[in-house]
Amino acid sequence: MKDKLLSAAILAVGIIIMGLCLKAGMDNFTEKDRKVTVKGLAEKEVKADKVTWPIVSKELGNDLPELYNRIAGKQHAIKRFLIANGISDKEITVNAPQVVDLSADQYSENRREYRYNVTLVITVTSSHVDRVRGIIARQGELLKQGVAMALALALAMAMALAMAMAMAMASELLHHSRLLDNWGHPDLHFTFPTIKLPSMGSEHQPVSDDFFSEWHEMIMSGPYFTLEQWLASINVAGAENKQALITGAESDALSRKLSLKSSQGGYKVAIIWLPERMNLTSANKLLKLLEEPPSQTVFILVSEEPEKLLDTIRSRTQRFDFKRIADADIEEALVEKRGLEHADARSLARLANGSWTNALAALSTGNENRMFFDLFTMLMRLAYTKRVKELKKWSESIAAFGREKQKRFLNYMHRMVRESFVYNFHEPELNYMTAEEEQFAQKFAPFIHERNIIELSEMIGKAVRDISQNANSKMVFFDIAMQTIIFITRKK
Numbered sequence: 433m434k435d436k437l438l439s440a441a442i443l444a445v446g447i448i449i450m451g452l453c454l455k456a457g458m459d460n461f462t463e464k465d466r467k468v469t470v471k472g473l474a475e476k477e478v479k480a481d482k483v484t485w486p487i488v489s490k491e492l493g494n495d496l497p498e499l500y501n502r503i504a505g506k507q508h509a510i511k512r513f514l515i516a517n518g519i520s521d522k523e524i525t526v527n528a529p530q531v532v533d534l535s536a537d538q539y540s541e542n543r544r545e546y547r548y549n550v551t552l553v554i555t556v557t558s559s560h561v562d563r564v565r566g567i568i569a570r571q572g573e574l575l576k577q578g579v580a581m582a583l584a585l586a587l588a589m590a591m592a593l594a595m596a597m598a599m600a601m602a603s604e605l606l607h608h609s610r611l612l613d614n615w616g617h618p619d620l621h622f623t624f625p626t627i628k629l630p631s632m633g634s635e636h637q638p639v640s641d642d643f644f645s646e647w648h649e650m651i652m653s654g655p656y657f658t659l660e661q662w663l664a665s666i667n668v669a670g671a672e673n674k675q676a677l678i679t680g681a682e683s684d685a686l687s688r689k690l691s692l693k694s695s696q697g698g699y700k701v702a703i704i705w706l707p708e709r710m711n712l713t714s715a716n717k718l719l720k721l722l723e724e725p726p727s728q729t730v731f732i733l734v735s736e737e738p739e740k741l742l743d744t745i746r747s748r749t750q751r752f753d754f755k756r757i758a759d760a761d762i763e764e765a766l767v768e769k770r771g772l773e774h775a776d777a778r779s780l781a782r783l784a785n786g787s788w789t790n791a792l793a794a795l796s797t798g799n800e801n802r803m804f805f806d807l808f809t810m811l812m813r814l815a816y817t818k819r820v821k822e823l824k825k826w827s828e829s830i831a832a833f834g835r836e837k838q839k840r841f842l843n844y845m846h847r848m849v850r851e852s853f854v855y856n857f858h859e860p861e862l863n864y865m866t867a868e869e870e871q872f873a874q875k876f877a878p879f880i881h882e883r884n885i886i887e888l889s890e891m892i893g894k895a896v897r898d899i900s901q902n903a904n905s906k907m908v909f910f911d912i913a914m915q916t917i918i919f920i921t922r923k924k
Contacts, residue, residue: 483564485556492549492727496531499550503529510554517567518560525555534724549724568750594754595705596655598732602701605730609696615651618695622647623686624705625659625676629668637681656789659706660800663836675835675900678706680713683721690726700729707733708740715742722748756786766791785864800837801866804844809872811845815916816879823917827909838899838909846892852880884919891915 489506493499507526514524532549558564602620603612611617624647626638640647646665650657663676686702694700710718719742722731733749735741759781765788766777784791794801807830814822830838848869854862855870855877865873880888891912898908 480561482557482559483561485558485564485568487554487556489552489554490549490725491552492724494547496548496550499531499548500529503550503552507552507554514554514556514567517570518563519556519558519567523556523558525557527553527555532724594734595657597752597754598703598734599651599655601732602703605699605701606696607698611696615648619698619700621686621689621700621702622651622705623678623682623702624662625678625709626682627663627666627674627676637679639679639682639685641685656792658789658793660836660840661789675902676706676709678704678710678714680711680717683710683714683717687717687721690721690729694728698728700726702729702731704731704733707735707745708737715745719745719748757788759784759786762786762788762791770795783864783866800840801844804841805848805866805869805872807841808845808848809876811913811916812876812879812920815913815920818917818921820914823913824910827906827913830909831905833905835899835902835905838905839896842892842896842899846889849880849885849888849892852877853885856881879920881924883924884922888916888919891919 487510489503489510491499491502491506493502511521511524511526515521530551530553532551533547534549535547556564599615606612606617606619609617612620623640624643626640626643628636628638629642632638632642643666646667647662650662650665659676663674690700690702704718707715707718722745725731733741738746738751759778762781762784763774763777766772766780767774770777772780780791780794783794807826811823811826814826830841833841851863851865851869852873855865855873863870863873895908895912899905
């Protein structure tokens with residue numbers, strides 16, 4: 433009996449030891465997957481020591497010898513421009529002109545005004561990076577010499593600033609004609625996002641011409657406006673809540689306009705506002721137009737989110753970045769034009785974050801952000817107390833908004849999460865909040881930390897994508913409410 437007990441005890445001890453060994457082995461295995469030791473890895477931004485700049489120019493026509501003569505003239509003009517600006521002949525490479533016979537495209541059903549498309553590419557390869565960068569900024573001088581560019585892409589942190597610069601560029605190209613006093617020049621064409629009105633037929637795709645009077649009134653009041661303001665200017669109930677798009681029919685209409693000869697004998701200018709709102713059909717048609725641009729035509733794309741454009745469209749553009757307006761300049765403008773005290777203007781300028789339109793919006797009594805603040809604080813308080821029934825009502829109230837307004841609220845929510853997280857570092861110069869938002873953040877900020885900030889940001893970003901793709905908004909916002917309970921109750 434004693435032998436049996438001893439054997440059982442030894443067996444039990446052996447099993448325990450084996451279990452501990454297995455546990456240690458599993459812990460060691462999983463720990464290896466979770467930790468990586470890297471030696472000698474570092475990042476550092478360095479200045480480029482070489483630049484390659486391709487200059488592309490095109491000519492369309494039916495007389496091939498004449499096209500070659502025009503291309504040769506452009507080639508000489510570009511080389512003169514480069515050499516005059518300090519580029520040596522050794523740094524310039526001239527490729528042979530490429531000729532495309534458009535009538536040989538058996539798959540195209542479109543009738544073409546011109547038969548031949550001749551493309552000239554001159555490449556500058558230089559180690560003088562700063563010099564070439566300066567020349568790129570002055571390449572508008574080539575336009576004045578008759579060397580047409582396919583496209584200029586205007587981008588900005590303050591998107592309304594880019595629109596103002598685009599209109600100024602168009603004015604320069606059209607020689608500051610008196611016809612621009614009311615922005616009714618026949619060679620200036622605007623393309624912008626539109627919505628489908630209830631009065632439109634089921635097969636009708638809205639185009640910019642359908643809203644010409646509203647658009648004209650908007651730009652006559654000034655070049656600083658937002659998509660929200662544009663949709664609100666359309667005098668139709670609920671227009672500001674609909675998703676605005678640039679349709680395929682709009683690209684067809686633009687192509688027809690640009691196929692006509694210039695009425696004033698100069699350039700034709702197409703300003704495309706918010707091209708990232710083109711649907712896929714429209715984007716592909718615009719790409720075709722950029723690949724075979726009509727003669728003497730300049731495209732100016734004013735984009736707020738260029739990463740949403742097709743890569744093939746971006747690759748055919750010359751990009752210009754317009755940075756944020758300095759806080760001091762906004763402060764000065766608020767004092768001079770709006771009569772604010774310097775202290776108030778300084779605080780407002782900082783909150784505007786480089787955007788004049790944000791500064792003006794903050795001055796309005798019916799500021800939408802005030803409502804968004806109330807909704808955000810309600811969500812966080814209800815989520816912390818886990819009041820599911822009230823959260824369901826909250827999600828239904830947000831779902832009653834139009835999709836554009838829902839996306840604006842999500843962007844506000846994303847900003848407040850970020851600001852609350854940064855508030856924990858106690859560096860006031862890093863925060864951009866109103867006094868009311870900062871007062872809320874004093875108690876709320878500790879609930880946003882390293883263990884939930886990434887998940888919260890990803891959750892909001894996914895919701896923006898889902899709303900943009902017409903997902904059921906009640907489900908999207910109720911899902912946000914439920915996930916928020918998990919995230920903000922998570923301990924550090």
